[in-house]
Amino acid sequence: MSARLSPIPTSSVNSWYGMIILIDLILHKTRAYRHLLFNKLHIGSSLDKGILCQFILMHIVLDAFRISVSKNNKADGDSSRSTLSTICNCSEVLGDALLGNIIFTAMLLLGVRYILKFSFDITRYRQILLAIIISSYFKLFLLTMMVWEFPSSAIFIVEAFVLSSNVVALRVVTRFPKAHCVGVCFMAHAAKHLTERWLMWTP
Secondary structure, three states: OOOOOOOOOHHHHHHHHHHHHHHHHHOOOHHHHHHHHHHHOOOOOOHHHHHHHHHHHHHHHHHHHHHHHHHHHHOOOOOOOOHHHHHHHHHHHHHHHHHHHHHHHHHHHHHHHHOOOOOOOHHHHHHHHHHHHHOOHHHHHHHHHHOOOOOOHHHHHHHHHHHHHHHHHHHHHHOOOHHHHHHHHHHHHHHHHHHHHHHHHOO
């Protein structure tokens, strides 16, 4: 009698499938972004209304952590901070991250409106914003700085990867040429970076 092959567990198949999608996302494959945004997260349906605020909040918190790491690298490393000073510093960092993301969103939507020539449509703009935030997933790498030490250049590498990932996501959602999407994303990221630099050096 021939040996009977046992079926592969569904959980194992899903794990391998998820790994393949993640690798394709890191490699900036447009089909992976299209599958994630339209098939998994159902951009354009009612689902994105509920998760948009959650992704925005997580995005701001990750940016606040990045700003905090940058400030700590420039500080003298005073470990004798009071509790009040620590609370004020956290609120200041969160405020900087919030303002930076407001500038980023404004420049992104202005670029979509005037560079990509999109007509004003709240639903369409919400889809674009959600795609940009989701494609910034590599910011999660910043959390590893809580465990391991990395040079400050690692932050620049993460931000460069996020920028290129945003370009791919914008191309998938808008179906515009790469050059136009690069211009929009670069303008938004540059405005955000300059805002954060200004806030960091303002007493």
